[in-house]
Amino acid sequence: MTPFSFTLKTTDGKARRGRLDTAHGPIETPVFMPVGTVGTVKAMMPDSVRATGAQIILGNTYHLMLRPGAGQVAALGGLHKFMDWPGPILTDSGGFQVMSLSKLRKITEEGVTFQSHLDGDTIHLTPERSMEIQHLLDSTITMAFDECTPFPATYEQAADSMRMSMRWAQRSRDAFVAREGYGIFGIMQGSVFRDLREESAAALTRTGFNGYAVGGLAVGEGQEAMFEVLDYAPGLLPQDKPRYLMGVGTPSDIVGSVLRGIDMFDCVMPTRSGRTGQAFIPGGTLNINNACHKADPRPLDDTCDCPACTRHSRAYLHHLFKAREILGCMLLTWHNIRHYQRLMADIRQAIEENRYTNFAHDFLARETAHEPATEA
Amino acid sequence: MTPFSFTLKTTDGKARRGRLDTAHGPIETPVFMPVGTVGTVKAMMPDSVRATGAQIILGNTYHLMLRPGAGQVAALGGLHKFMDWPGPILTDSGGFQVMSLSKLRKITEEGVTFQSHLDGDTIHLTPERSMEIQHLLDSTITMAFDECTPFPATYEQAADSMRMSMRWAQRSRDAFVAREGYGIFGIMQGSVFRDLREESAAALTRTGFNGYAVGGLAVGEGQEAMFEVLDYAPGLLPQDKPRYLMGVGTPSDIVGSVLRGIDMFDCVMPTRSGRTGQAFIPGGTLNINNACHKADPRPLDDTCDCPACTRHSRAYLHHLFKAREILGCMLLTWHNIRHYQRLMADIRQAIEENRYTNFAHDFLARETAHEPATEA
Numbered sequence: 011m012t013p014f015s016f017t018l019k020t021t022d023g024k025a026r027r028g029r030l031d032t033a034h035g036p037i038e039t040p041v042f043m044p045v046g047t048v049g050t051v052k053a054m055m056p057d058s059v060r061a062t063g064a065q066i067i068l069g070n071t072y073h074l075m076l077r078p079g080a081g082q083v084a085a086l087g088g089l090h091k092f093m094d095w096p097g098p099i100l101t102d103s104g105g106f107q108v109m110s111l112s113k114l115r116k117i118t119e120e121g122v123t124f125q126s127h128l129d130g131d132t133i134h135l136t137p138e139r140s141m142e143i144q145h146l147l148d149s150t151i152t153m154a155f156d157e158c159t160p161f162p163a164t165y166e167q168a169a170d171s172m173r174m175s176m177r178w179a180q181r182s183r184d185a186f187v188a189r190e191g192y193g194i195f196g197i198m199q200g201s202v203f204r205d206l207r208e209e210s211a212a213a214l215t216r217t218g219f220n221g222y223a224v225g226g227l228a229v230g231e232g233q234e235a236m237f238e239v240l241d242y243a244p245g246l247l248p249q250d251k252p253r254y255l256m257g258v259g260t261p262s263d264i265v266g267s268v269l270r271g272i273d274m275f276d277c278v279m280p281t282r283s284g285r286t287g288q289a290f291i292p293g294g295t296l297n298i299n300n301a302c303h304k305a306d307p308r309p310l311d312d313t314c315d316c317p318a319c320t321r322h323s324r325a326y327l328h329h330l331f332k333a334r335e336i337l338g339c340m341l342l343t344w345h346n347i348r349h350y351q352r353l354m355a356d357i358r359q360a361i362e363e364n365r366y367t368n369f370a371h372d373f374l375a376r377e378t379a380h381e382p383a384t385e386a
Numbered sequence: 387m388t389p390f391s392f393t394l395k396t397t398d399g400k401a402r403r404g405r406l407d408t409a410h411g412p413i414e415t416p417v418f419m420p421v422g423t424v425g426t427v428k429a430m431m432p433d434s435v436r437a438t439g440a441q442i443i444l445g446n447t448y449h450l451m452l453r454p455g456a457g458q459v460a461a462l463g464g465l466h467k468f469m470d471w472p473g474p475i476l477t478d479s480g481g482f483q484v485m486s487l488s489k490l491r492k493i494t495e496e497g498v499t500f501q502s503h504l505d506g507d508t509i510h511l512t513p514e515r516s517m518e519i520q521h522l523l524d525s526t527i528t529m530a531f532d533e534c535t536p537f538p539a540t541y542e543q544a545a546d547s548m549r550m551s552m553r554w555a556q557r558s559r560d561a562f563v564a565r566e567g568y569g570i571f572g573i574m575q576g577s578v579f580r581d582l583r584e585e586s587a588a589a590l591t592r593t594g595f596n597g598y599a600v601g602g603l604a605v606g607e608g609q610e611a612m613f614e615v616l617d618y619a620p621g622l623l624p625q626d627k628p629r630y631l632m633g634v635g636t637p638s639d640i641v642g643s644v645l646r647g648i649d650m651f652d653c654v655m656p657t658r659s660g661r662t663g664q665a666f667i668p669g670g671t672l673n674i675n676n677a678c679h680k681a682d683p684r685p686l687d688d689t690c691d692c693p694a695c696t697r698h699s700r701a702y703l704h705h706l707f708k709a710r711e712i713l714g715c716m717l718l719t720w721h722n723i724r725h726y727q728r729l730m731a732d733i734r735q736a737i738e739e740n741r742y743t744n745f746a747h748d749f750l751a752r753e754t755a756h757e758p759a760t761e762a
Contacts (some may be wrong), residue, residue: 048705048709048711049702049705049706049709050706050711050713051713052711052713053712053713054713055693055713055714055716055717057693058698072738077705077708077709078680078701078705078708082681082701085683086681086699086702087681089682092699092702092705093702094697096700119560183730212409275396282478304454304458305461305462307461307462307463315433317433321432322469322470323462323468325454325458325462325468326425326462326468326469329424329425329453329454330425330426332453333424333453335424335426335428336428336429336431336661336712336715336716337426337428337429337431339712340429340431340712340716341431347462347655
């Protein structure tokens with residue numbers, strides 16, 4: 011078996027080019043992880059997800075515990091086998107979804123009690139239970155159970171929330187069952203307050219994790235405020251472990267975050283946008299539903315090698331969305347994930363070639379020039 | 387270029403093993419054609435349709451004339467290029483959909499006036515206009531414009547309707563632009579009345595087509611009544627041309643119709659059923675939504691080589707449908723089309739080996755024993 015380990019291959023300024031070895035295969039970083047909430051990357055065959063270049067995908071503890079149930083997934087051989095994804099899987103701990111999706115939650119030191127958004131059942135989730143569920147799912151990377159501090163929060167709210175999350179992080183670490191090639195990540199909180207971020211990083215480092223996430227960002231604070239935190243937060247974490255920015259983001263969010271020392275990303279943006287007709291293209295996005303695409307014989311993106319771009323016209327994709335055809339969601343999801351994977355490959359190459367600062371500068375200037383989403 | 391031609395390779399009783407050569411490739415018969423109503427076989431990538439063994443697909447004149455419009459498809463290079471299906475495409479003439487989908491129709495000798503089911507626009511469709519549209523779509527096999535006689539119909543209604551369809555068939559033939567490798571099929575009507583079927587067949591044969599469809603069946607008359615017509619109707623048509631039974635059907639419908647001399651079939655059943663969770667399996671069907679599949683680690687059909695069966699459990703497919711995930715539709719559609727294509731390959735082989743009567747007898751006995759749809 012392969013031990014769970016992170017190798018920092020090279021750095022370029024704060025940007026890092028690394029490799030994470032796991033029981034389910036290696037991951038070249040910086041990496042973007044497509045989201046497979048309930049055991050499927052929506053509208054994609056597992057083979058197609060692989061074909062985009064995705065190395066690792068996300069699963070959601072909250073969704074899978076409710077349906078089909080973690081014990082059910084375990085009885086069927088774990089999440090890898092269940093969904094036919096033999097590669098690495100990272101599962102979030104459920105903390106974020108309890109906050110964003112469930113109703114009537116009650117948070118105590120012990121954990122969270124909430125009502126299922128599916129059937130209203132009362133459910134109790136604790137650090138120990140979250141670890142048990144992620145173990146049953148056979149997650150390659152388990153996330154510590156935390157409270158995602160809402161934004162905005164007062165200093166006191168952010169401090170109280172962060173400190174409870176740090177106690178939950180220790181309980182998560184204690185409950186995590188170590189297995190060769192599997193890892194557990196702690197999650198830094200502290201909102202936009204530097205001393206709280208420092209306190210959180212110190213607490214997590216004392217406990218010791220296989221990787222560290224920066225949590226509590228991309229929750230409405232905006233890119234500028236996020237980058238302000240990322241100007242110092244990654245540097246508070248151990249150099250020799252991977253750093254994961256949860257729930258981020260747009261291509262420019264990712265490029266700017268890599269510039270500040272982040273290694274791992276996940277976001278529903280490429281998949282969710284794909285299902286509504288928003289496509290990522292160089293320099294911005296376009297909405298394929300717009301009438302201007304009705305007769306356009308050009309591909310979505312003539313630099314892209316995905317089936318939507320090599321096989322079809324914008325006019326055809328427009329037609330599929332107008333006719334509400336499933337194939338429209340399939341093709342745009344594929345394109346968007348491929349777009350993100352090509353971006354990550356470009357990022358990795360730029361770091362390897364020690365030209366990442368210029369790459370990021372050019373990229374952000376180009377994206378900014380096209381904000382908001384434009385029609386090419 | 388290849389001429390449009392039909393070769394009858396061998397017969398076994400009334401069952402026929404043939405080959406149809408077209409401008410867009412050969413078709414081994416008996417053949418089942420998946421339906422791609424508005425320029426996509428729903429929930430399938432074109433490559434996946436090919437991977438099922440499908441040789442030819444259907445397009446719908448009615449749907450495509452309304453959206454995106456035949457001129458639009460022509461401007462984008464024709465339906466083959468538009469939807470990335472370089473193989474043969476058969477388009478129906480629009481007659482059937484005008485009857486089943488549109489409102490406020492008025493039928494005259496000239497043609498049909500109806501309101502679009504999409505936006506209520508008033509549209510006029512004639513044999514000449516249907517030919518023009520199918521030409522613009524670049525259809526490999528054009529269908530004559532006809533009135534699909536409703537069932538039940540009195541003898542007089544059936545006779546009047548059939549005779550108008552025969553006049554429309556002649557106008558369709560006259561308006562069809564002959565091109566190397568392209569063909570036009572006439573459609574026999576006459577409901578369940580033998581002398582009307584004879585009169586219709588004689589009229590069509592006098593006009594002369596590249597193939598002949600048996601129309602007006604599978605419209606509610608039931609399998610027994612359909613087989614009664616098929617006991618004599620195919621024999622009224624030229625031996626040296628392909629015979630196409632429109633809109634049929636279940637596996638047992640197909641097996642019994644091949645036994646009676648039919649060469650070509652199309653039906654929305656495998657695709658539509660796939661999207662609602664009904665899967666075709668040996669001996670019948672199963673509904674993957676049923677709770678009995680929740681924890682079942684077995685494949686849908688352990689004799690099938692499609693991704694749904696080789697990669698996933700019934701429990702996973704059940705989960706996808708419960709969670710209303712698009713991948714559920716994708717996998718079950720793929721399975722059902724593959725199931726139909728495997729059936730057609732088995733049928734062709736049985737005819738080649740001169741054992742089709744036994745094959746059909748065994749198949750129908752097995753299917754009947756399992757009717758209605760059962761849970762394996």
